[in-house]
Amino acid sequence: DIVMTQSPDSLAVSLGERATINCKSSQSLLYSSNNKNYLAWYQQKPGQPPKLLIYWASTRESGVPDRFSGSGSGTDFTLTISSLQAEDVAVYYCQRYYGMPPFTFGPGTKVDIK
Amino acid sequence: EVQVLESGGGLVQVGGSLRLSCAASGFTFSSYGMSWVRQAPGKGLEWVSGINNSGGTTRYADSVKGRFTISRDNSKNTLYLQMNSLRAEDTAVYYCAKDLLTTWGSATDYWGQGTLVTVSS
Numbered sequence: 001d002i003v004m005t006q007s008p009d010s011l012a013v014s015l016g017e018r019a020t021i022n023c024k025s026s027q028s029l030l031y032s033s034n035n036k037n038y039l040a041w042y043q044q045k046p047g048q049p050p051k052l053l054i055y056w057a058s059t060r061e062s063g064v065p066d067r068f069s070g071s072g073s074g075t076d077f078t079l080t081i082s083s084l085q086a087e088d089v090a091v092y093y094c095q096r097y098y099g100m101p102p103f104t105f106g107p108g109t110k111v112d113i114k
Numbered sequence: 115e116v117q118v119l120e121s122g123g124g125l126v127q128v129g130g131s132l133r134l135s136c137a138a139s140g141f142t143f144s145s146y147g148m149s150w151v152r153q154a155p156g157k158g159l160e161w162v163s164g165i166n167n168s169g170g171t172t173r174y175a176d177s178v179k180g181r182f183t184i185s186r187d188n189s190k191n192t193l194y195l196q197m198n199s200l201r202a203e204d205t206a207v208y209y210c211a212k213d214l215l216t217t218w219g220s221a222t223d224y225w226g227q228g229t230l231v232t233v234s235s
Contacts, residue, residue, distance in 0.1 A: 001176070040221035042159075049209055049225035050151075050159065061223065093159055097219050101173035103149070105159040 002027045002096055006106035012114040019081040021109045023094035028074045029057075031098060038098030041070055041079045044108075045090045053092075054079065081111070089113060116140040116224045118193075118210045123229030130200050134229060136193040136210030141224075144168075144188040147213040149222055150195050152206035152231075162208070163195065166218050178204075200233045207231075 003026040013019040029038045037057035042050040052061045054070035057077055067082045081088055094106040122134040136148070150162040163174045163184040172184050183196040193210055207230050211222035 038219060044159075049228055051225075052214065052221055052223045055214060055221035091158075095159075095161070095221070097221055099219070101161065101164055102175045103161045103164065105151075105161060108158045 001102060002098075002104055004094060004096055004104045004106040006092075006094060006109050008109060009107070010110040010112065012112045013081075013084045014114045015086065016083050017114075019084050019088070019111055021079040021092050021094075021111070023072075023077040023079070023106050025075045025077075025096055029077075029096050029098045030074050037073050037077070038096055039070075039072070039077050040095045040097060041068075042093045042095065042105075043088075043090045044093065050093065084111070084113070086113060116212065118212055118224055118226040120208065120210045120226045120229040123208065123231045125232045125234060126200055128200060128202060128233055128235045130233070131196070131198045132200065132231060134195040134197065134208055134210075134231070136195075136226060138191045138193065138210075138212065141212065143186075143191040145216050147216075147218060147220060148186065148193045149211045149213070150184060150193075151209045151211055151222075151225075152204075153209070153228070154203075154206040157206075160206070165193070167216060171218065197231070200231075202233050202235060205231060205233050 039057040041054040044050040058070040091108045149164040181199045207228040210226045212224040213220040214223040
């Protein structure tokens with residue numbers, strides 16, 4: 001199975017500062033026929049279900065603030081929160097949805113306010 | 115408004131069975147694949163099973179293969195997860211989630227609030 005890893009496990013960032021989360025896949029998530037990376041990012045706040053933020057590695061879901069951005073290709077991906085707000089405190093997960101299931105999630109990265 | 119609402123969770127003994135349901139509304143249910151994702155207490159997300167829009171293609175995580183069965187009734191806009199031979203490690207909140215796209219292999223854009231399954235010995 002494809003293994004998804006994330007780093008760091010947790011980070012604390014000052015309000016208004018940048019937060020960067022990395023996600024790595026053990027196999028490429030780039031599908032050559034359409035040149036798309038099958039990688040999504042989700043945000044989960046305590047007691048709530050996950051919320052889709054980014055898909056195709058860099059496409060922001062409707063309604064998601066533009067301070068959230070996704071980048072990367074192949075096996076290495078990044079979620080960036082350009083200016084951390086208090087409401088961004090959450091756990092963030094990457095997920096691959098390429099090819100055959102299981103559509104594995106990364107272990108999550110907890111983001112807090114410093 | 116898109117909504118997915120899980121039900122059927124509860125307390126069951128090891129080796130027992132449970133059937134989860136997910137009632138969907140606000141979208142053309144028969145056009146989208148659906149998934150079940152679970153989260154053990156204090157842990158991360160685990161993809162459990164997925165089904166395509168027609169129900170003709172189903173996939174499972176190795177941890178549940180042979181014990182869980184995903185199905186759907188497009189006439190009732192309902193997704194199911196039949197869980198047999200339950201183990202303590204199946205204890206989790208189970209989320210129903212709608213695929214973002216109508217093609218197989220998609221991120222999930224709407225999630226229910228989840229239903230808690232507790233398997234005790």
